[in-house]
Amino acid sequence: MSKVITLTQFINNGKSDFCESVELVGIFNEIARAAIVLSEDIRKAGLKSHILGKIGSTNVQGEEQQKLDVHADNIFKKHLELSGEVCGIASEENDSYIAFSSKGAMHGKYVVLFDPLDGSSNIDVNVSIGTIFSIYKRISPSDAKVGLADMLQKGSEQMSSGYILYGPSTMLVFTMGSGVNGFTLDPSSGEFCLSHPKMQIPADGRFYAINEGNLNDFSQGLKAYVCYCQSSENQSGKPYSGRYIGSLVADFHRNLIKGGIYIYPGISSSPEGRLRLLYECNPLAFIAEQAGGLATNGFERILSIEPSALHQRVPYIVGSKNMVKKVMSLISTSK
Ligand code: AHM
Ligand code: MG
Numbered sequence: 001m002s003k004v005i006t007l008t009q010f011i012n013n014g015k016s017d018f019c020e021s022v023e024l025v026g027i028f029n030e031i032a033r034a035a036i037v038l039s040e041d042i043r044k045a046g047l048k049s050h051i052l053g054k055i056g057s058t059n060v061q062g063e064e065q066q067k068l069d070v071h072a073d074n075i076f077k078k079h080l081e082l083s084g085e086v087c088g089i090a091s092e093e094n095d096s097y098i099a100f101s102s103k104g105a106m107h108g109k110y111v112v113l114f115d116p117l118d119g120s121s122n123i124d125v126n127v128s129i130g131t132i133f134s135i136y137k138r139i140s141p142s143d144a145k146v147g148l149a150d151m152l153q154k155g156s157e158q159m160s161s162g163y164i165l166y167g168p169s170t171m172l173v174f175t176m177g178s179g180v181n182g183f184t185l186d187p188s189s190g191e192f193c194l195s196h197p198k199m200q201i202p203a204d205g206r207f208y209a210i211n212e213g214n215l216n217d218f219s220q221g222l223k224a225y226v227c228y229c230q231s232s233e234n235q236s237g238k239p240y241s242g243r244y245i246g247s248l249v250a251d252f253h254r255n256l257i258k259g260g261i262y263i264y265p266g267i268s269s270s271p272e273g274r275l276r277l278l279y280e281c282n283p284l285a286f287i288a289e290q291a292g293g294l295a296t297n298g299f300e301r302i303l304s305i306e307p308s309a310l311h312q313r314v315p316y317i318v319g320s321k322n323m324v325k326k327v328m329s330l331i332s333t334s335k
Helices: 007-013 021-047 067-082 120-125 212-217 220-230 248-258 277-290 321-333
Strands: 054-058 064-066 086-091 110-118 129-137 160-166 170-175 180-186 191-196 207-209 260-264 294-296 316-319
Touching: 007 021, 007 180, 007 191, 021 067, 021 110, 021 129, 021 160, 021 170, 021 180, 054 067, 064 067, 064 120, 067 086, 067 110, 067 120, 067 129, 086 277, 110 120, 110 277, 120 129, 129 248, 129 277, 160 248, 160 277, 170 191, 170 248, 170 277, 207 248, 212 220, 220 321, 248 260, 248 277, 248 316, 260 321, 277 294, 277 316, 294 321, 316 321
Parallel strands: 086 110, 207 260
Antiparallel strands: 054 064, 110 129, 129 160, 160 170, 170 180, 180 191, 260 316, 294 316
16 A cells, blocks of 8 residues: 655655745645634534525625635634744735734745635535635735735745645645645545645646636637537537536636636626636636646736736636637637
8 A cells, every 4th residue: 555645744855845845834734724624614514504604794895705705714814823924814805915913923924815715606505615825925024014015926926826625525736836736635634645646737628617607798709719619620529518616626626637628707797707816816827837737817827917906806717728728819819
């Protein structure tokens, strides 16, 4: 039987490959702890009526908050501050960024940006949901208070990014800038164990994930790509399969393993699309690129976009390299 490698062993063994690894180990330990707590809560949510349902308030983007959204946000904030390496955070559920005030955290060298619970519409119906995170080195001096500029860094500056998928099993997938590795939570030991080493997204795939209910709003180029997916003229010689869960993490994870593309374009009710650059698009773009895939807004590499606001949204196309290239070529020739 092959030896199980735990998350802690993996990160400690790889120290020479991972920049600033001592501090990142501390952050990852707390992310893993937060994920285990949240995973347990999600598993029992159906039995605890006070955890499910709407909270009765909206977030800064006007979206109705679920109780679990806020619960997840609180768990991650608490654990990131406890790590002692993170001086501040920004998340989808908070109007502004938060500078940690505890003595142990305020001088930390890192900031973390995250979507505490992605796939909110699936929370109450027992369908896979996730957490997405991004770790940056702060640019302000460590004796100053963390500021907005620390949060508004380009995706190409990420030190690390990852996601936790709360599905039939709980998985943590991340990159530290030298490949992508996936860990599965072993509930009996409470340890994340390396289950998907050196993940690579196939260059071509047969799955496309897009909310086709918005088809009438799509650009000519995007409509042409959907027709291409549905035709036998594509590279596989038969129609691709449409798969749209409505949880970005779950759709992305399937495509990462099997090959595929996820698209959320601008639509009339949301001209910049629905997804947030800092909490969703950048972290998954970093993973996609590290696994051999691509991520774009249709015209520009996601990781090169200069952020202008915390909750900025961008059209998003991410997945297998050849599929992303194909949709970009149809978009550019149909302008
Ligand atoms: P959320 O973070 O509030 O859950 O929003 C992001 C989600 C993605 O996970 C998902 O792919 C998309 O929004 C679904 O949106 P829609 O219902 O418009 O297709
Ligand atoms: Mg989300």
